[in-house]
Amino acid sequence: MYIHHHTCISPQQTFRNADVEALQENTDNKLKAKEPVYDGIPPGILRRMGKAVRMGIGAAIPIIKQQSTDGIIIGTANGGMEDCIKFLNQIIAYDEGMLTPGNFVQSTPNAIAAQMGLLDKNRGYNITHVHRGLAFENALLDAMLMIRENPGNHYLLGAVDEISDYNYNIDLLDGCYKNEKISNKALYTTSSEGTIAGEGAVMFLVNNDAENALAKINAIQTLHTTDETEVRHALRQFMQQHFAPGQKADMLLTGENGDNRLLKYYTAAESLFDDHTTVARFKHMCGEYPTASSVALWLACYPQPLPPHMIKKQGSAAAVRNIIIYNSYRGLQHSFIHIVITHKK
Amino acid sequence: MSRIFVTGMGMISAIGDAVQKNREALIRKQSGISTLTLFNTKYTGLRPCGEIKKGTQELKDMLHAHEKGTTRSSALALHAFKEAADDAGLSAQQLSSPHTALIGGSTVGGMCLTDELYHDANRSENGSEYLSSYDCASVNLYLQKRYRMGGIINTINTACSSSSNAIMYGARLLKNGLAKCVIAGGTDSLAKFTINGFNALHILSPEKCAPFDRDRKGLNLGEAAAFLVLEKEEDIAGKKTYAELTGYGNSNDAFHPSSLSDEGDGPFLCMQKALEKAGLSAPAISFINAHGTATENNDAVESRAMLRLFGTPPPFASTKANTGHTLGAAGAVEAVFSVLSLYYQEIYPGLHFSNAIAATGLKPETHYRQMSLQHVMSNSFGFGGNCTSLIFSKV
Numbered sequence: 001m002y003i004h005h006h007t008c009i010s011p012q013q014t015f016r017n018a019d020v021e022a023l024q025e026n027t028d029n030k031l032k033a034k035e036p037v038y039d040g041i042p043p044g045i046l047r048r049m050g051k052a053v054r055m056g057i058g059a060a061i062p063i064i065k066q067q068s069t070d071g072i073i074i075g076t077a078n079g080g081m082e083d084c085i086k087f088l089n090q091i092i093a094y095d096e097g098m099l100t101p102g103n104f105v106q107s108t109p110n111a112i113a114a115q116m117g118l119l120d121k122n123r124g125y126n127i128t129h130v131h132r133g134l135a136f137e138n139a140l141l142d143a144m145l146m147i148r149e150n151p152g153n154h155y156l157l158g159a160v161d162e163i164s165d166y167n168y169n170i171d172l173l174d175g176c177y178k179n180e181k182i183s184n185k186a187l188y189t190t191s192s193e194g195t196i197a198g199e200g201a202v203m204f205l206v207n208n209d210a211e212n213a214l215a216k217i218n219a220i221q222t223l224h225t226t227d228e229t230e231v232r233h234a235l236r237q238f239m240q241q242h243f244a245p246g247q248k249a250d251m252l253l254t255g256e257n258g259d260n261r262l263l264k265y266y267t268a269a270e271s272l273f274d275d276h277t278t279v280a281r282f283k284h285m286c287g288e289y290p291t292a293s294s295v296a297l298w299l300a301c302y303p304q305p306l307p308p309h310m311i312k313k314q315g316s317a318a319a320v321r322n323i324i325i326y327n328s329y330r331g332l333q334h335s336f337i338h339i340v341i342t343h344k345k
Numbered sequence: 346m347s348r349i350f351v352t353g354m355g356m357i358s359a360i361g362d363a364v365q366k367n368r369e370a371l372i373r374k375q376s377g378i379s380t381l382t383l384f385n386t387k388y389t390g391l392r393p394c395g396e397i398k399k400g401t402q403e404l405k406d407m408l409h410a411h412e413k414g415t416t417r418s419s420a421l422a423l424h425a426f427k428e429a430a431d432d433a434g435l436s437a438q439q440l441s442s443p444h445t446a447l448i449g450g451s452t453v454g455g456m457c458l459t460d461e462l463y464h465d466a467n468r469s470e471n472g473s474e475y476l477s478s479y480d481c482a483s484v485n486l487y488l489q490k491r492y493r494m495g496g497i498i499n500t501i502n503t504a505c506s507s508s509s510n511a512i513m514y515g516a517r518l519l520k521n522g523l524a525k526c527v528i529a530g531g532t533d534s535l536a537k538f539t540i541n542g543f544n545a546l547h548i549l550s551p552e553k554c555a556p557f558d559r560d561r562k563g564l565n566l567g568e569a570a571a572f573l574v575l576e577k578e579e580d581i582a583g584k585k586t587y588a589e590l591t592g593y594g595n596s597n598d599a600f601h602p603s604s605l606s607d608e609g610d611g612p613f614l615c616m617q618k619a620l621e622k623a624g625l626s627a628p629a630i631s632f633i634n635a636h637g638t639a640t641e642n643n644d645a646v647e648s649r650a651m652l653r654l655f656g657t658p659p660p661f662a663s664t665k666a667n668t669g670h671t672l673g674a675a676g677a678v679e680a681v682f683s684v685l686s687l688y689y690q691e692i693y694p695g696l697h698f699s700n701a702i703a704a705t706g707l708k709p710e711t712h713y714r715q716m717s718l719q720h721v722m723s724n725s726f727g728f729g730g731n732c733t734s735l736i737f738s739k740v
Contacts (some may be wrong), residue, residue, distance in 0.1 A: 115602070
């Protein structure tokens with residue numbers, strides 16, 4: 001499967017005139033997306049959209065405008081969380097009284113893919129994968145299967161999740177975020193439990209056309225385990241299976257997130273690579289959220305060399321062609337993606 | 346590509362806590378719609394529901410499901426999953442194999458605990474035991490952990506077509522060689538969230554629902570879990586098979602966030618795609634398990650879409666008056682009913698029907714009968730215009 005267009009709304013300067021050299025700083029443990037002016041969404045509709053739906057549609061519009069697609073495949077763990085809890089608050093506040101259904105309808109996770117279909121009058125395949133930390137990976141796998149089954153078709157593939165005060169609170173109580181406030185610039189130097197929250201929307205146009213593609217998704221694998229040895233073993237097998245003999249990864253892009261409880265997984269993964277491979281990280285840019293690996297894929301397709309603030313260890317590889325993304329969500333859900341860069345970097 | 350067969354089934358709904366009990370209830374024309382007795386809401390007595398008359402604690406005790414943070418949705422899923430896995434004779438080793446996948450649909454997930462969620466979202470300390478159990482994925486993550494499942498695990502939420510899409514996705518994993526065995530289905534339990542949501546949309550019936558009836562007053566919510574075990578022809582030598590999954594199709598109606606287009610483009614297209622996938626022409630369908638929620642919008646549109654595609658539609662009925670609308674579980678529940686119809690060569694009647702909708706004149710089947718069935722279609726349509734149709738065929 002090949003990636004042709006990619007858009008990203010994130011806490012960094014990634015949408016229109018993308019520039020990831022300079023890192024936007026944030027110090028309140030919530031990296032909120034820099035939302036653009038949303039051209040192309042009718043104002044009446046835009047007003048009613050929750051943030052997740054808005055970011056998703058906003059990121060999708062530049063792609064939909066260029067190419068009509070045969071289907072929409074979205075990964076989101078929570079969809080419109082803000083609307084969901086707003087409706088919940090109404091239920092409690094009005095003691096199940098007369099409620100307005102707007103928030104309820106907007107809160108279903110498939111509202112994002114549904115709205116895209118509605119705006120684009122797209123009657124093709126429309127699906128929403130919600131498997132928490134592997135929601136985007138399952139969407140990616142689905143897109144790969146669709147293209148294998150329907151060669152010649154184009155699909156809009158994407159991922160969206162939002163920070164709402166409510167899910168931040170639930171995840172904070174659950175120990176996901178740091179208790180002390182830190183700068184995202186210092187994410188990897190704090191040795192404590194928890195990480196910082198993030199959000200964003202990333203969209204890709206995918207098909208099986210190699211010509212003029214940005215990148216090829218060669219393989220993806222997902223894994224559920226809490227055992228880092230198992231992760232290491234699976235990643236080694238993954239590379240043996242999908243790399244040509246003698247081929248090496250030029251870059252390992254990991255989801256390291258400053259949570260000292262998860263470091264063992266990333267250390268185990270890194271131990272499989274030698275001096276050839278550059279090790280890079282991305283969560284200081286977008287924060288941690290269930291579909292953050294979509295930002296890693298967007299960065300892997302980024303047309304310029306990745307900036308120094310992303311590099312953990314510079315390798316000796318002359319050019320970056322083969323990239324492995326390894327991401328772990330809460331030390332339970334893991335994914336490996338093998339990307340081959342087909343354009344010049 | 347390989348042929349896909351159903352080798353095991355499990356379900357729990359308001360009309361029974363096992364597949365055979367559900368079948369007997371369907372034959373007896375039993376409705377599981379009743380006044381709520383376990384689930385606490387202001388709408389008790391005002392909005393009858395398809396409530397499973399087993400308390401959450403009772404379910405957990407029965408299933409030895411005392412892990413911290415286990416929700417009613419997860420307990421119901423476990424109940425149906427166990428029955429399906431046992432029915433297909435899957436060993437613990439097979440369940441934990443990297444070649445066994447679990448694909449589940451859900452719309453409510455752990456949000457059945459609406460009050461707990463409210464408190465956890467709004468307070469600053471003393472979180473409940475359910476902090477990581479509210480999302481839809483929590484159900485399948487629970488099953489994954491309990492059975493140490495090693496294959497692809499996925500959760501799909503496309504509203505009321507979620508578990509039909511889970512079954513379709515599972516079949517595609519098998520056909521593409523990414524799994525040898527797939528357990529696919531869905532679960533949803535009653536929640537203040539959905540009762541209030543559907544009530545705010547004015548589509549909950551104050552009476553027992555009457556699918557396809559001229560005077561229908563809306564839907565009854567229900568709760569259920571159902572799973573089907575899907576395996577490839579080459580891997581099931583000598584095994585009992587219930588039916589073959591021959592067709593599936595999904596289409597987006599692209600009309601409105603919570604209602605279907607007048608002409609039923611999405612329903613029409615998904616049925617058409619499923620026929621194409623199965624390599625069948627419309628007259629080959631022997632029976633349709635319709636989505637038939639008994640809302641004003643759904644039944645009129647589904648009828649028109651059936652008329653458009655079939656001219657004269659085959660016999661059809663909806664089982665929503667038996668189980669209630671079980672949302673994310675509905676597609677799997679009705680897939681099981683469709684498979685039972687084929688396996689036993691019988692059709693289950695729709696309840697509470699008196700008069701046909703004037704504009705379409707279509708009458709659902711109202712009597713249980715034995716009937717020769719080759720191909721049964723099962724429809725599921727959800728919010729956002731998400732429409733999915735499955736076709737099962739006789740083996």
